[in-house]
Amino acid sequence: MNLMMPHHLANxxxxxxxxxRVVTEAWASRELYCPSCLAPALDATPxxxxxxxxxxxxxxxxxxxxxxxxxxxxxxxxGAYKSMLSAIREDRTPNLLxxxxxxxxxxxxxLIIPHFAxxxxxxxxxxxxxxxxxxxxxxxCNIDLSRITPEARISIxxxxxxxxxxxxxxxxxxxxxxxxxxxxxxxxTLAILNAIQSAGWIEFTTKAAYGFEQGLRKLFPSNKHIRQxxxxxxxVLRDAGLLTHVSRGVWRTQP
Numbered sequence: 324m325n326l327m328m329p330h331h332l333a334n335x336x337x338x339x340x341x342x343x344r345v346v347t348e349a350w351a352s353r354e355l356y357c358p359s360c361l362a363p364a365l366d367a368t369p370x371x372x373x374x375x376x377x378x379x380x381x382x383x384x385x386x387x388x389x390x391x392x393x394x395x396x397x398x399x400x401x402g403a404y405k406s407m408l409s410a411i412r413e414d415r416t417p418n419l420l421x422x423x424x425x426x427x428x429x430x431x432x433x434l435i436i437p438h439f440a441x442x443x444x445x446x447x448x449x450x451x452x453x454x455x456x457x458x459x460x461x462x463x464c465n466i467d468l469s470r471i472t473p474e475a476r477i478s479i480x481x482x483x484x485x486x487x488x489x490x491x492x493x494x495x496x497x498x499x500x501x502x503x504x505x506x507x508x509x510x511x512t513l514a515i516l517n518a519i520q521s522a523g524w525i526e527f528t529t530k531a532a533y534g535f536e537q538g539l540r541k542l543f544p545s546n547k548h549i550r551q552x553x554x555x556x557x558x559v560l561r562d563a564g565l566l567t568h569v570s571r572g573v574w575r576t577q578p
Contacts, residue, residue, distance in 0.1 A: 324354050324485050330428035346428060347390040347421055351377065355419075358435045358479065358491045359384040375417050385417035385438070392425040395432050397468045404448040404464040412506050416441045418466070433480040437495055439502035440475030441466075442510035444542045470542075472517040474498065497577075500563035508559075514542055515556045516565060519576065529554060529572045 328350040333342035348367075355365050355377065362381035377386040389399055399420060401407055410416045418441070422432040449463045468476060477494045478486050504512055518535040519527070536549045546552060557574060560566040567575045 324480075326430040326480065326483065326485070328423060328428040328430065329353070333428075343390055343392065343425070347388060347423065348376070350430065351388050351419075351421070355386070356488060357382060357384055358477065358488075358495045359437075361488055361492050377419075385415070386419045386435075387417045389418065389420045391420070391422045393422075395420050395422045395434060395468075398447070399466040399468065401446075401464050401466050404446065404462045407446050407464050407466075408443055411441050411443055411446070414438065414502075414506055429483070430480055431483055432478070435477045435479055435491070435495070436471060436475055437477075437498055437502075439504075439509065440471055440498060440513065442470070442513045444510050444514060445470035470514070470517065472513060473520050474516075475513075498565075500565070504559065504563070511543070511552055511556050512559050512563075514539060515553060516560060519560075519566075524576060526569065526573065526575045529557065529574070532557065532574075 328346050330346055332345045332349055336342045336345060352365070352367055356363050357365060357379035360379060360382040362379050364380075365377035365386060366380050367377055368375050368385075375385040376388045378384065379386075389401075391399075407416075416438040418436045418438070420432075420434040420436070421430065423430050445467050447465045447467050449465060452458050452461045454460075474494070475498055477491060479491055480486065501509065501512065515532070515535065518538065519532070524531075532553050533550055535553065539549050539553070540546075543549070543552075557566060558568075561568050561574075565577055567577060569575050
């Protein structure tokens, strides 16, 4: 993978956003592969295709390119709030995040977040556009990466270092059982998995997991049975191969 971007393509444009778009999209078309099946190239979708920039010609996986010259932060601007929620509910969520150095036009960081690792709770609405705006009342959204389990933020490139494609596929495949959970229930599964991984636990008890109750209550304010959901979702994560049930009330994360 060549991390140098075809910056000469920017010479025909004055707008910084246009320059970035042309260069990053050309680089992606030339260098990206499919993390889901390792097909060697992705195909571009038709212009203005909602939420999707590329798809894999082999397995059909969709991808969206998000460019940032300032590094990948914990909040990523996205499109319309309602459209993103619909995409999650219908399992149509693609994503790909790209960070680059605009001075050298070199890719620094690239994350792939599998579509099944998104939940509605990770999508934060922005304030509606003011009445004088061309799209008055339109509500955009941000993706809150802190609400996406760390294991699902898979680095294809980190600080200019390329992760072997076989490793990317392994990490992607490890989480694939999550795709079998219905989208309406997956938010709970992902929230508890995120809490466990963010805590850095290797072995823990159900009682310790009850410590997530307060944070989960904020994410799911209408649910009055938080502890029951925690117990249920620990079993779901066990069935997905992401946890091991060691003994009564004791769990271990999979290496």
